[in-house]
Amino acid sequence: MDIVVFLKMVPDVVEELVIGEDGKSLDTQWLRMKLNDPDEHALEEAVILKEKYGGTVTVVAMEAPEVEEVLFTALAKGADRAVRLPGDWTGIQAPAIAKLFASFFSSANLQFSSETLILIGSQAIDDLEGEVAPYLAEILGAPYVGVVTGIRLDEEKKKTIVMKEFAGGLRGEFELPLPAVLGIQAAEKPPRYVPVAKVRSIMKSARIETVDVSPPEIVSGLSVERLFIPEATGKAEMLEGPPETITAKIVELLTERGLIRR
Amino acid sequence: MQGPILILAEHLRGEIADITYEMLGVGRKLADELKVPLHSVVLGKDIAPIASHLGVADSVFVLDHPQLDMPSSEVMAALLKTLIEQKHISLVLIGGTNVSTGIGPKLSYRLNLPFVNFCRNLWVKDASVGLTSQLFGGKILSDVRLPDNRGVVSVYPGSFPPDAGKSDRKPSIEMLDLPLWESIPLGEETKVIFKQYLEPEAGDIDITKQDILISIGRGIANADNIALVNELADALGGALCASRPVIDQGWLPLSRQVGKSGMTVKPKLYLSLGISGAPEHVEGMKDSGLIISVNTDPNAPIFGVSHYGICADLFDILPTLIEEIKAHKSE
Structure with a gap:
């Protein structure tokens, strides 16, 4: 089984996001990039599957700030190959990303075959379309399930049985043949931690491959008129002061509403 | 010329999801302002009774088929594509929920229409449809215009009041017939098989x-x-x-x-x-x-x-x- 995980760097939303002068994009000068959260879970699930069923894990990411570190970390976690797709991919949208990822197979001595299982984070927060996996499934003509939180293989390793979340804790089980594209919401275990020392040592012994892919031409037709920061509606009344003042106020609020009983 | 608006009615285990009413409510408003019909479609198994609750729509298309128990996004996209082409639909609203995930991108790919996810608001200005999409986990909003008012939009749950999408009026119901069904290469499309529901794990407390x-x-x-x-x-x-x-x-x-x-x-x-x-x-x-x-x-x-x-x-x-x-x- 060839497990391929496509990783994507997105702006870290813990940082303040600044809108650029054009009013239609983010000011990249202030962005700190991190691995898309669900992609981190996709990587974890891939390594878990490799440990259970064997096979190889290849991680692929578009060029972006901090991406080398993310790829080396993936190798330290158990990926076998790490590939960077060089280019300036600023502003690239999900349909074009999917096309780019699909073209990876024809240019990277890695066949898209009945052995291929593709894992991608179920959603990304940084573009209007927000989902790469279903587009990629369309282009490759492969079956797809999204919001996946668990994967197993049948005995012959020809089919995957996946668990998908609905709502309210209800989940569903689906079966689909390989090759398949799965949108991962969460790995069955939290993403593993690797010590920095191990990443550093991998940096010395392993290398990141580069594969050249040509930028796809896709015009979405959407015209972005403006980006803006939402105004908070019904903004909270802020309680300020030293901890004792704040907690006294909280206790008062709760007592008024009968939420603390003596 | 602007064609009708279509709402994909979402349901789970025979219950209509609130997002359906949210979309019907805002869809009605858009349709009235654009002076186009508002349609809804229900696809599934044993779902015909649901249609009568969708009276905010002018007409409701129903495809009730034993093979449509929890259909995959591939099957949904294939069926919707045929319906959209037959009824000359311009704008499609789909729930931005886990149940419907993947249908929007697939449909947009097959119809070569733009797709917008995480939609929090929709409006008409100068006969043109605009919408607001949330980015970066809601930290940024983006106002977007759809070219020729055509596109596939995934509506974020909780964005519109569901009450506006509820009515006692009985809609005109059209049962979709098998020719539509048979035009879909089902054998190709049913690679994803629904096996079973996994009930919520019983916790120590609710x-x-x-x-x-x-x-x-x-x-x-x-x-x-x-x-x-x-x-x-x-x-x-x-x-x-x-x-x-x-x-x-x-x-x-x-x-x-x-x-x-x-x-x-x-x-x-x-x-x-x-x-x-x-x-x-x-x-x-x-x-x-x-x-x-x-x-x-x-x-x-x-x-x-x-x-x-x-x-x-x-x-x-x-x-x-x-x-x-x-x-x-x-x-």
């Missing part, structure tokens, strides 16, 4: 039935800190719940998750600790009676839905708060 919930997020930092929060929950007689990152770390069971994939809760008190307030979380708790939130980031979206906010490190507040509640109770 968080939807609690009056007081103490909810923890990323700010809790590590599992060892949960003991302190438990102490607060005990003092208040409340239960512990959490946002997604805490559940994904395995620090609390799935039965304690609040938000899109988890539970929707409406306690009398929702005390959130170290939760930033991503839209997926807010969706599950925004209607709580009293919301008090502690977060270190003054711009955290959670303060937008809270009644009271405290911009502080939760570990500076917690010990004093526990002490004070205990003291107050023993007075």
Whole structure:
């Protein structure tokens, strides 16, 4: 089984996001990039599957700030190959990303075959379309399930049985043949931690491959008129002061509403 | 020329999902302003009775077929494509839910139409459809114009009032016939087979039935800190719940998750600790009676839905708060 995980760097939303002068994009000068959260879970699930069923894990990411570190970390976690797709991919949208990822197979001595299982984070927060996996499934003509939180293989390793979340804790089980594209919401275990020392040592012994892919031409037709920061509606009344003042106020609020009983 | 608007009615286990009514409500408004018909479509197995509840639409198309029990996004996209072409639909609204995930992108790919996800608002201005999409977990909004008012839009749950989509009026119902069905290469499309529902894991407590919930997020930092929060929950007689990152770390069971994939809760008190307030979380708790939130980031979206906010490190507040509640109770 060839497990391929496509990783994507997105702006870290813990940082303040600044809108650029054009009013239609983010000011990249202030962005700190991190691995898309669900992609981190996709990587974890891939390594878990490799440990259970064997096979190889290849991680692929578009060029972006901090991406080398993310790829080396993936190798330290158990990926076998790490590939960077060089280019300036600023502003690239999900349909074009999917096309780019699909073209990876024809240019990277890695066949898209009945052995291929593709894992991608179920959603990304940084573009209007927000989902790469279903587009990629369309282009490759492969079956797809999204919001996946668990994967197993049948005995012959020809089919995957996946668990998908609905709502309210209800989940569903689906079966689909390989090759398949799965949108991962969460790995069955939290993403593993690797010590920095191990990443550093991998940096010395392993290398990141580069594969050249040509930028796809896709015009979405959407015209972005403006980006803006939402105004908070019904903004909270802020309680300020030293901890004792704040907690006294909280206790008062709760007592008024009968939420603390003596 | 602008064609009709189509709402994909979402349902799970025979129940219409609220998002359907949200979309019907806003769809009605758009359709009236654009002077085009509003249609809805129900696809599934044993779902015909649902159609009569969709009276806000001018007409409802129904395809009820034994093979459509939890159809895959491939099958849904194939069926919708045929319907959209036959009825000359311009604009399609689909629920931005886990149930419907993937249908929008697939449909947009097959019809070569633009797709917009995470839609929070829709309007008509100068006969042109505009919409607001949320980016970066709701920290940024983007106003977008659809070319020729054509496109596929995934509507974020909780964006529109569901009541506007409810009516006692009986819609005109059109049962879709088999030629439509047979035009779909089903053999190709049914690679994804639905096997079974997996019921929610029975937790030790049902968080939807609690009056007081103490909810923890990323700010809790590590599992060892949960003991302190438990102490607060005990003092208040409340239960512990959490946002997604805490559940994904395995620090609390799935039965304690609040938000899109988890539970929707409406306690009398929702005390959130170290939760930033991503839209997926807010969706599950925004209607709580009293919301008090502690977060270190003054711009955290959670303060937008809270009644009271405290911009502080939760570990500076917690010990004093526990002490004070205990003291107050023993007075």
